[in-house]
Amino acid sequence: MPRLIRKKPQLIILILILILVLVLYLGTRYTDKLSFVEDIVGEILTPVQGFMYRIATNVSNFFSSFGERKLLRENYEELNQIVGELRQKQLQMDETMRENERLKDLLNFKDEGDEMSVVGARVTGKNPGNWFNTININKGSRHGIRVDMSVVTDKGLVGRVIEVGRGWSKVRTMVDGQSSVSGTVERTRDTGTVRGNNTLSFEDGLCRMLHLHLETDIVVGDRVITSGLGGIFPKGIYIGEIIEVGAGSHESQITAVVQPDVDFLRLEEVLVITSELSKE
């Protein structure tokens, strides 16, 4: 055997390829738990990576802040106006909320969103390739994180946990090509599938909403939230705003382009929703 290897290094490559194909095949079947080796490597690299990622974010924010400073004055006045409008809306909302609670009590209706508990996590790195959109976070099973938990920021949905190590996990963002989330258009209550799509534009961070019914009257500017169907994502998390409505691949369907509020390029802190699954 050694002589054979010495003579034919190609043989090693062939054997390695065969082993890898086997590993690949096994890997696609049992994916959600990290292997021991993976876990250890991640455990060691995550802090270093997180540190570097933080430095890079700060430098990047420093440079982009120059552009933002110019717009300060404009933004200030615009925001003042919005605050006024929002105050009025708040008053109306308080009233509606109280009414809502009263009516719910009457109906004996249990609210799902009320007791949501979250774990904060720091983003430690992004997938280096240009093909996938997954991120790593510095919390794992030690902190109560499980596969399929939803990851959000204050701006809306980020994605879901796909693999968990003891002190770190991998998160597939919803703009990844392999992600799909069931969404509802807030105004018209139409449901559709929000799929990540890295090919839609040059910038990261757009999704496509598929399987919308032909008779919907959705318009540009409508907001999309999670529908809660499928049981992975809790209901009512903000996904994004519709920026384009077009014909779908089938004649009986409509496709919309959804732009999330989350800036997937500059993610720093995220929240993992831990309560929804534990209730089951």
Next chain:
Amino acid sequence: MKVLVIAGILLVNSITQSSLFPFIKVAGVAPDTLMIITISFALQTGSITGAIVGFSGGLIQDIMFADVVGVNAVIYMLIGFLAGLIYDRVFIDKIFFPILFVFMGTMAKGVLKLVYLFFRRAEMSFGFGLQSITLPEAVYTIIFTPLIFYLLYLLNEKKFMNKKWYFRRD
């Protein structure tokens, strides 16, 4: 020593690629420095080292980021091995050959990734993937190629880097 140096290079590269490079993206793509490193080792030291470097570098990426372990490892190993086949047969200069091979390698990687995504039923069209991810990525990557190739060339001239791998000892 050789193993340690290569491992160190690959680890530092992996960390840089995942933490720094998302912020220097142009047209939505970041350069693929692992491809440059793999090709450089393949052209400077031959198929075996090229394949080993590609395999280990790809494996680190798989472990840290991918949901399936092995995809990157296979792709980079194949590319490293194939590029190394011309080692010792052609005179390899410091600009033209590295750039040519890095370009071809990145394009090949793009095609293989598309095939993988196709089987994973991801939302991705072949034409668009090649045109707006692979091509910009290849162009962006070759800008970095001469510098990294030259640095690794200096490294590979060192004595400790020229030890043969154990299983090829005669």
